[in-house]
Amino acid sequence: MKITLAGSRHFGVETLNMMRGHGIEVIRVVVADGEDRLAAAARAAGIEVVVQAKPKLIVASEIAPGTDLIVTAHSHALVGADALKAARLGGIGYHPSLLPRHRGIAAVEWTIREGDAIAGGTVYHLSDRLDAGAIAAQDWVFVKKNETARELWERALAPLGLRLLAQVIDQAKTSGVLPSMPQDEQFATNAPRLDKEVPHAAPKSAAS
Template sequence: MRITLVGSRHFGVTTLQMLRGHDVDVVRVVVADAEDRLAMAAREAGIEVVVQANPKLVVASEIAGGTDLIVTAHSHARIAREALAASRLGGIGYHPSLLPRHRGIAAVEWTIREQDPIAGGTVYHLADRMDAGAIAAQDWCFVGKGETARQLWERALAPMGQKLLAEVIDYARAHNALPAKPQDEQFATSAPALAS
């Protein structure tokens, strides 16, 4: 399976490491910043790196030819419809909430702010609307008393993302398709960036 990875930062790097140990071919890494640690890790591994022309949008020409699946890992860019069409199975991303709850850039922070007793993660199909595509896999965890957003992310949600992405990729390899369950819009909430 040929994968184009779009992402950044530590979660992008750990996702790259997971993919490389998972019997798939990461054919290209797409980043918004040429100096991002994911770009550096990809170059060290001999993987082609492409820097997005627009940091908010990934276009079809930035997806490697012959891509079977686009995987996003800590990317805040929208994947254009034409870019998704350039990939045989489309694309998936990981969102650190039980979608459709807490759609947006600050999902973990809103989980803490809303005092949710349960948190979770979702691997979802990339679509025109951010965080609104069909659900491919979900899992949940309890939120610890007094836990911060960063602590929750590092303890449970980031490792959960790696596990769920690996499960969905295994499913895609075995079935030549992605699992898909529509999100229930009546439960959708927004998680916009919080003022510092």
């Protein structure tokens, strides 16, 4: 299984380390910023690094030849249709919510803002719609009382993402296909960027 990894920051590095630990061959890393810590980790491991021509778009020429699967990890770029076609199995990403709930860049913050008692993570097929591709794997966690978005991410959702990505990649490696279940659009909500992080879950009113 040959992977092109697109991503950034700490979660990108952790995803790279997870895949290498599972014996998965990462043949190229694609980043928006050549100085990002993921780029540095890839270079240190002897993996080719490509910097996107456009920070918000990944195109076919940036996907390594022979790629079986594109994996995104903390990437805020759209993987174009031509790029997805360049990989044998297309692409997957991790989103820290129970999709289709909380689609968008601030999913964890909206989990806290809405006072959700349960959060979760989803590995989904990359598509031309934001966070709307078919579900490949999903699991849930409890949200602790007064937990912040950062605390929830670090305690539960980031580790969950690594586990689910490993699970799906291992399945694809064994079977040659990706699990796929359409999202139920009637439950879709949006999670746009907030001005500032919500400090902790708002208490539910008696009427809620």
